[in-house]
Amino acid sequence: MSVRHAEIVGAGLAGLTAAAALCARGWTVRVHERAAEMRAVGSGLSIFENGLRVLKAIGAEEDAIRQARRGLERETRDAQGRTTSNVRYATRMYEVTREQVLAALANAAERAGAEIVTSSEVVSVDKRGAITLATGATIKADLVIAADGVHSRMRDRLGVPCHRKWLADGAIRIMIPRTPAEVASPDGAKNIEYWSGHRRVLVAACSETELYVALTTLDRDYAAKSIPIDKGLWKASFPCLEGLIDRLDGDARWDRFQVVKLPHWSRGRVAILGDAAHAMAPNLGQGGACAMMNALGLAVALDEESNVPDALNLWERRERPLTDHTQRLSTFYSALTTWPGLARSAAFALIARSSWLRAQYLRTALCTPTGTVEPVGLKSRQPG
Template sequence: MHAAQGHAEIAGGGIGGLTAAAALARRGWTVRLHEANTSIRAFGAGIYLWDNGLAVLRELGVEEMVTTGAHYGTSIQSRDGNGHLIGQVPINSSGSVRVLTVLRERLISALHHAAVESGVEIVTGSVAVAAEPEGVLRLANGTTAKADLIIAADGVGSQVRESLGLLRRRQALGQRCARLLLPRTDGDVPREIEDDYIEYMSGQRFLLYTPSSTEDLYIALVCSASDMQAMGGYLPQDEWSRSFPGIESLIRRLGPIPRWDDFEWVELSKWSSGRVAIIGDAAHAQPPYLGQGGGCAMMSALGLAHAVSESGRSIESALELWEATERPVIEHTQRFSVRVSELNDVPDDARREILGVAGRLPRIGKSRERAATTIPSGVNAPVAVGEPA
């Protein structure tokens, strides 16, 4: 058991907020988490988990809860619209990184469980609108909450962040994405690659094929924000089939689109102000091309809990130490992901050449894996690579 610490108020019940809440509570903090919605629930379909995220789940005692029934691909592939292979990276084998996919709902449920079991008080329908550096959280109902530590994990449009004037950049990247979850069936892709993770690229359109369990398939569709022919409340199947004739049968299975989200890049001048810290998409939103948004949020949240609990410093000084430790790796990941997103604007032939060269340069692969295999402060080293027996 950890010695009693202070009290924390957290705005936002997503991946970052729940991770921070559970990690702090396990270290002796009293924690109250405010979620704007009427319940804790997942937005999205599937999610990739790499070593950094898995290390956090292990630290919180819920790794098995999340990974039971998860899908382990054997490679991440890039293919063109006709299905021809451009390049691939092996995973989940000796000498390679561990990557698995699960339903986002399963991850959120496990983090929620970890928070509740650790004694976190969760208040739903509670909207945070501002914070003061002295340690005050302001709520939409006119009340305030005082704490030794305030954490804003309220998403890319964070009102708490805005109230502190920390935003350096919030840039729309000119791309939009729709995410779908549907049952896996035979024939969506050739049988020999049906268990792999596949990035299909055609012009400025992109389709990500992601098995997330034995029964579930996560599909992400990406296009230019100006490509109105590709978007709609019901997928324009003819348009997408023209771009991806090699997987037309899969596209014909895609129907209603819940929403189209803009990709954004967020950078702050600082990740904290006084006793207030900003984490997750509110601090470092990034396009999802590396599958590291969730991993970075969990890594940052756990590193924060470790810094304010174990450093023996004041809260303000501990937050500076936390940022100095975690920010370089996370910003490296952000920038690499933004550079990958720029490939959507490159003509197909040139993109094929770029990806082919990149696949032959070891430093590119190491750069891509740097954040995924960097374990946050305060946790043990990862277990062996590969699917457990």
């Protein structure tokens, strides 16, 4: 059989994972990134057991979590800093910067033989398996992967109907240095979410030196979502975090949460991957993991089925149910932002008491992704 070739549009979590996984299975792969460099601004990333398994399967785990902070528990607190709930993680979890994970994936892809080309703009894609560059050059491939993000131009060029749901909330994300006191505090092993009405603040250390902070509020809360950050407003909402909020300087941006759903994840010889196919709110810490799981699952399906369109159908049938489930739960969590405080607290208490609800919440984190081996002694379930 001749060597098969893939062209990938987008060097994000999905595109780079797919590149590494396909190269490991004998494909030649070229990844196109329109930007001059791969960079994610001010963002932390929670990686649970399912994501760690994918990273290990493609040889990127060690680089991705080097010096990252191991998370032990998640806690919610009120505006005065009083604990309202505390749950220990049921799986391994590392909090790490998105930049570090991207670098680890790029290194793994290049070690496997992928070519990554920056400042390379793809302007169109053909469902028969071809891309056209801004230079006018057309490149044919056995497979094209559109992994160019939530506002995917390739998805739109293919004419795939996109149902986009804008959620009521969004977040300002920023990375700041950790103080010696924060490093020494027992809170350093926790992801802590503070609530004050419809506003919330997530504080999560990514390493000994980096702290990720996300300020979440409703999209209609214009003062709270403004850039530069209105520190006085946020300190008034969270008096217990005055010292932290005073340090929120540097690159930051507001992003409204949204959900993307497609009728199909592929058309012809083109697969649509990552946020381009199934963007979700980041409430469960599983958006990136779903992108990586589906990228690895795609490579496995193409290894099992030589006919590309048939392989893409197999891939979606196998992987989509878990992704749809994760989208639904992350959307529900965003809806809690609009609830009255007492109702929201009751919902959190119900989740804590109900084994069925906890199982739904943990279903994605505890799954064994396609193409990975289950670690000895860790019980998990197959996606679907």
